[in-house]
Amino acid sequence: MPGPLSHVRVLDLSRVLAGPWAGQNLADLGAEVIKVERPDSGDDSRAFGPPWVKDKQGRDTKDSAYYTSANRGKKSITINIAKPDGQKLVRELAKISDVLIENYKFGDLARYGLAYENLKKINPKLIYCSVTGFGQTGPYRERPGYDFMIQGMGGMMSVTGEPDDKPGGGPQRAGVPVADIITGMYASIAICAALAHREKTGVGQQLDLALLDSQIALLAYQNSNYFSTGQSPKRIGNLHPNIVPYQPFRTQDGRVILACGNDNLYRRFCEVAGAPELADDPRFASNGKRVENRAELTRLLQAIFLTRTTRAWVELLEAAGVANGPINDVAQVFEEPQVKARGVKIELDHPVAGKLPLVASPMRFSATPLEHKLAPPVLGQHTEEILLEVLRMSRPEVARLRTDGVI
Numbered sequence: 001m002p003g004p005l006s007h008v009r010v011l012d013l014s015r016v017l018a019g020p021w022a023g024q025n026l027a028d029l030g031a032e033v034i035k036v037e038r039p040d041s042g043d044d045s046r047a048f049g050p051p052w053v054k055d056k057q058g059r060d061t062k063d064s065a066y067y068t069s070a071n072r073g074k075k076s077i078t079i080n081i082a083k084p085d086g087q088k089l090v091r092e093l094a095k096i097s098d099v100l101i102e103n104y105k106f107g108d109l110a111r112y113g114l115a116y117e118n119l120k121k122i123n124p125k126l127i128y129c130s131v132t133g134f135g136q137t138g139p140y141r142e143r144p145g146y147d148f149m150i151q152g153m154g155g156m157m158s159v160t161g162e163p164d165d166k167p168g169g170g171p172q173r174a175g176v177p178v179a180d181i182i183t184g185m186y187a188s189i190a191i192c193a194a195l196a197h198r199e200k201t202g203v204g205q206q207l208d209l210a211l212l213d214s215q216i217a218l219l220a221y222q223n224s225n226y227f228s229t230g231q232s233p234k235r236i237g238n239l240h241p242n243i244v245p246y247q248p249f250r251t252q253d254g255r256v257i258l259a260c261g262n263d264n265l266y267r268r269f270c271e272v273a274g275a276p277e278l279a280d281d282p283r284f285a286s287n288g289k290r291v292e293n294r295a296e297l298t299r300l301l302q303a304i305f306l307t308r309t310t311r312a313w314v315e316l317l318e319a320a321g322v323a324n325g326p327i328n329d330v331a332q333v334f335e336e337p338q339v340k341a342r343g344v345k346i347e348l349d350h351p352v353a354g355k356l357p358l359v360a361s362p363m364r365f366s367a368t369p370l371e372h373k374l375a376p377p378v379l380g381q382h383t384e385e386i387l388l389e390v391l392r393m394s395r396p397e398v399a400r401l402r403t404d405g406v407i
Contacts, residue, residue, distance in 0.1 A: 003030015004368045008195065011036065011097040012074065013090070013114075015043040017147070017177055018211060019103035019131045020070040021184025026099070026191065027073025028361035028370055034093060034386060035071065035377065039078040039407060042379040043067060056354045063352075068376040070184075072348065072358055075374070075382035078407050085406045087112050092391055094119045094126060099191055103131040106141045116206040126204040127194040129187055135210035145211045147177035154179065154215030159222050162237040171235065183214040244290035244297060245269075248327060249305035256305065256313045259323040263287060272320040273304050348375035383407050 008031040012023035020035075020043070027033040037043050049064035080086040091114070094100055100119065102109060109115050116128040130136060133145010151157050151173045161172030187209045194205055216223070222233045225241060233241060240246035245266070248255045260266040263286060270279040278284055278300065283293045290297055305313065310326055317324040328336070334345055343360060350356035356375050363370060387393045387407070401407045 001368045003028075003370055004365060005192075005195075006030035008032070008099060009097045010034065010099040010101065011090070011093050012101045013109075014101045014103040014131060016045045016103070017070055017180040018183040018209075019101045019129075019187070020045075021181055022129065022131070022187035022191065023074060023101050024070050024072060025184070025188040025361070025363075027374070028363065028372070030368070030370070031099075033074040034097075034382075034390075035074040035076045036079050036081075036090065036093075037076055037379060039080050039380070039405065042076070042078065043071070045070070046379065053350070053353050053356065055352045061352050063376070063378065068356065068358065071376035072372060073374045074377055075386060076377035076380055077383045077386045078380040080406050081112050081114065083404070083406050085401060085404065087114060089387075089391070089401075089406070090114055091119065091122060093386075095122050096390070097123070097126065098195065099127045099129065101129045101131065101187070101191075105144060106132055106134075106136060120204065120206075124204060125198060125202060127191060127198065127207065128204065129191055129194075129207040129209065131183060131187055131209045131211075133211045135213060136206075136208045140212075147179045147211065148173055150179040150211040150215050154212050155219055155222070156215055159219070159233050159235055161235045163235050166237065169235070178218060179211045179215040182218045183209055183211050186214050186217070239294070242291065243287060244294050245301055247298070249302055251305050251308060251310045251313055254310040255327050256310045256317075257325050257327065258301075258305075258317070259325075261323065265322055266290070268320055269317065269322045272316055272322065273301075275300075275304060346372055348372060350375040351378055351381065380407070 005026055008026065010023060010026050010031050010033040012020065012033050012035045014020050014023065015037070023033050023035065035043075041047070045067045046063050048066040050060075051065045052060040053063045053065060053068060055061050079089050081090055110118070116130070119126055119128060132141070133150060134140040134143055152171070156178065157171035157173055160174060162169040164170060187207065190207045190209065194207060198204055221242065225233050238247050243261060245258050245260050248257045258269065260269055266287075267279040270276050278297070282289065284290050284297050308316070314324060314326060326332075333339060339345070346358050346360045347355040348358055353375075358372075358375070360372060361370050384398055387398050387401075388395070398407070
C-alpha cells in the first residue's frame, strides 16, 4: 500500500533542521518531496562536519552526517532563486505542488516574488508553511533565530542542568537541537491539519511556525508549574520537579534510572528492593510527601542501589513490572534487543556511500505502512529528472538553464 500522503507533492525550500525535519516527516508518510537547494553549496547543513558521509572506499564525501539526519526520502534540485528564471522555476513547481515549506528570514522571499501572497494567486490551494525563529508577527519577526539561542530565550536552559551550587552547575542546552526538532514536528502536524481542511474547503493557507513559540510550548508542565506558583522552575539536574523517585541511582558498576510514576509502583519497588518499610513510612507514603522529603528518600534509596549491579537491578525491576532502564550511550541504544526487533536502524542505497545507515520513522501504520525508499540525496541529484519529468521541459531548455547558472 502507498503511504498515507502518497497523493501529496511538497516543495521544500528550507534548510538546516526545523523545516527539513518537517519535510522528512512528510516524505516518510509517502509524499513526494522536492528539495530546492542553492547551486554549488546546497543546504547549509551539508557543510556541518565532521563527521562526513563516507563513500564506498571509505573516503570523506562533501556531505555531513548531520545533513543525512533530516533529508531522507527527498529529491534534490538546484535552483538559483536570485535569477528571474530561477524564480520562474519555483513558481512553476509551486503551481503543481500541494505544500511549500520555507524557513527564510521574514520578508526575504517577497523580494523574489515567492511570498505566500504571490504564490497563492497562481495556486489558491497551496499550503505555505513558513518556519522562522520568531514568526511572521511581533517586534522580533525580522531577527534570525537559531536553536541554541532559542533554548536560552525560551526557558529550556533555565530548567536543564545541575543547580548553580552543584558541581558542573549552570544552564545547559539539550544534547540535540530540540527547538528545531519540535518546531519541525509542530509544522508537520499543522501541514497535515491544513491538508485535511483543504480537503473539505478546497482552500490553502499560510502556516506560521516559530522556534520560540514551539520551544515555550515544549516546556509543558514547567509552564503550568510557573503559572500555578508564580515562581520560575529551577534546574534540578536529573530529578523530576513533581515525581519522586524518578531519577538515576548509582549502582555497583554504573547507573540505573528508576521511574515510579505512581504510589503503586513505588510500593512495588520497595517490596522487591527489600525495604517495604519505606512504603509505609508516612514521610514517603504518597508522592506529595516524597517530593517534600526528596533529599532523605534519595539518600536511603541510593544506599540500597549500591548493593547490586546495573544489570541485576534492571532484571529485578523488570520482573516486578517497575519502570526502569540503563543509561545507554548511542552505540548501546542500537544493541538493545527491543531496538533491533522494531527495525529502528535501516539502510538505504546511496549513490556515493553505498549502503547508508539511517533511523526509520517512528510512525507505524497498520493499513498504510511506511516504506523508506530514497536516501538523502546528493546535491542536485534529481535536477534533470524533475525538470524533464515533472515540469515537462525540453533537454535544450534544461541545457540553457545550466549554462546560465540557474541550475
